[in-house]
Amino acid sequence: MTHAAIGLVVIFGIVLLPVYLFLLAAFFGKPRAPGVAILMLGLPAGLLALSLAGMWLLGSALSLVVP
Amino acid sequence: METEKLLKPIRETGIGFYAAAGALSVVALWMLAAWLYQLRNGLIVTGLRDWGVGYGAPWGVYIATFVWYIGIAHGGIAISAAIRLLRLEAYKPIARIAEVVTVISLMMAGANITFDIGRPDRIFNMIVNYWSRVGHSPLVWDVTVILIYMVLSISYLVISMRDDIAALRRRLPRLFAPLYALVLFGYHPEEREKREQMLWWLALALICLMTLLSGGVVPWLFGLMVSQAGWFSALQGPYFLIGALASAIAAIIVVVFLVRRVLGWEKEISAEVFSGLSKPLAVLLIAYLYLVLQEQLTILYAGPPAEQSISHALLFGHFAPLFWMVIGVMAVSVAYLGLQWLGALPPSVGRTAIAAAGVVAALWVKRVLIVVPTFLYPRLPYPTGIYVPTWVEWSLFLGTVALAVLLFMGFSKMFPLMEMEVRR
Numbered sequence: 117m118t119h120a121a122i123g124l125v126v127i128f129g130i131v132l133l134p135v136y137l138f139l140l141a142a143f144f145g146k147p148r149a150p151g152v153a154i155l156m157l158g159l160p161a162g163l164l165a166l167s168l169a170g171m172w173l174l175g176s177a178l179s180l181v182v183p
Numbered sequence: 184m185e186t187e188k189l190l191k192p193i194r195e196t197g198i199g200f201y202a203a204a205g206a207l208s209v210v211a212l213w214m215l216a217a218w219l220y221q222l223r224n225g226l227i228v229t230g231l232r233d234w235g236v237g238y239g240a241p242w243g244v245y246i247a248t249f250v251w252y253i254g255i256a257h258g259g260i261a262i263s264a265a266i267r268l269l270r271l272e273a274y275k276p277i278a279r280i281a282e283v284v285t286v287i288s289l290m291m292a293g294a295n296i297t298f299d300i301g302r303p304d305r306i307f308n309m310i311v312n313y314w315s316r317v318g319h320s321p322l323v324w325d326v327t328v329i330l331i332y333m334v335l336s337i338s339y340l341v342i343s344m345r346d347d348i349a350a351l352r353r354r355l356p357r358l359f360a361p362l363y364a365l366v367l368f369g370y371h372p373e374e375r376e377k378r379e380q381m382l383w384w385l386a387l388a389l390i391c392l393m394t395l396l397s398g399g400v401v402p403w404l405f406g407l408m409v410s411q412a413g414w415f416s417a418l419q420g421p422y423f424l425i426g427a428l429a430s431a432i433a434a435i436i437v438v439v440f441l442v443r444r445v446l447g448w449e450k451e452i453s454a455e456v457f458s459g460l461s462k463p464l465a466v467l468l469i470a471y472l473y474l475v476l477q478e479q480l481t482i483l484y485a486g487p488p489a490e491q492s493i494s495h496a497l498l499f500g501h502f503a504p505l506f507w508m509v510i511g512v513m514a515v516s517v518a519y520l521g522l523q524w525l526g527a528l529p530p531s532v533g534r535t536a537i538a539a540a541g542v543v544a545a546l547w548v549k550r551v552l553i554v555v556p557t558f559l560y561p562r563l564p565y566p567t568g569i570y571v572p573t574w575v576e577w578s579l580f581l582g583t584v585a586l587a588v589l590l591f592m593g594f595s596k597m598f599p600l601m602e603m604e605v606r607r
Contacts, residue, residue, distance in 0.1 A: 121318055127400075131399060146380070175305060178303050181219065
């Protein structure tokens, strides 16, 4: 396997497996309550978006400080 | 009475709290000033220099502190998740404290990485160029998994608080009402069964992710670097994982001890919690010392010259005082905790906390000893380098510690530090 592809397999194929399992359990595990599942999953999704936006904001703010 | 005691830290604030918060704020503000100074002048104000021809170390206190915080972060959620998965009811009183320690430590780990970047204003470029980097860059793997781990840890903490906040909302400070409204977004009591099922799976996911992060993605930053003597080793995964778990359990013991002492929760957090946590800590420290022996013996017996020069520096040379101090603190802690476990010494919460504090400090120094020596003793025939952290690096390191304590104190003024269910 080339170096260019190994990270995709390691991260998205192995390391994140527990996260996929959690997502599957949220939607297909009993008791089934898609509304609650979506509501609860909205939190990590929102936090992820917030983190990325925060990173962009931090970079932009720091560009004003760094000469 | 029970709920009153739970709410007491939120509703009553003594002069000691303000004094501590004031002192910590001064240190945190000093950190901001030092960072501003570093941003304006560049990394030249630190002791970091290029390695090899630069005779220095480009990674130092910031990266060592990042690894240290990541290690501490893993214990909190691991303990909390284990309590949920294995139904360890006796440890439930410390579950939320452990979760908060995780979230704050992850934030401080992120801060230390940002300090280490020469051009932090370009931090978002990592996201812009994400797909062309993630295939081959362990640094991008780290950003990916730490970000997901942090997001899921905060989610775990928030979701597990919904019932408590709903029950106590009217008695919590009005000042933070918008925050409580956010935590309770879409709340209805019937969600409980589904929420508990999701929390169980989230706990399982976090424990697995923690193992793969602390015993995989973070050590791969070092273990996959063939160019760096002392790092390129398959041992790094278990080495880092055991070190992370040891520093995490030790940190939780210290934090829980302080919370118990300050809030007078001796009845709520029993002495058995401390003796229970001290046992895995002793086992992990023995395992860590065993791995140090494996590593050093392999290098000293037949290691390549560059590896041997690092080992000599650690065992007999430049780094020997720090190295033997770390080993000494760990050995004494293991001996004390082991004798306590075997019943040869009377159990003591205070002395357990002191031993744990020693381990936390020793493992920070050990992280410095993992990060720095490889740069000062390079594979190519350059003269030995030198690295002395400057006041800027010390200010930023101590500032994150002060900020972490300040954030924890802030959390204790907004949310209950113990689950309501424990009280019921």
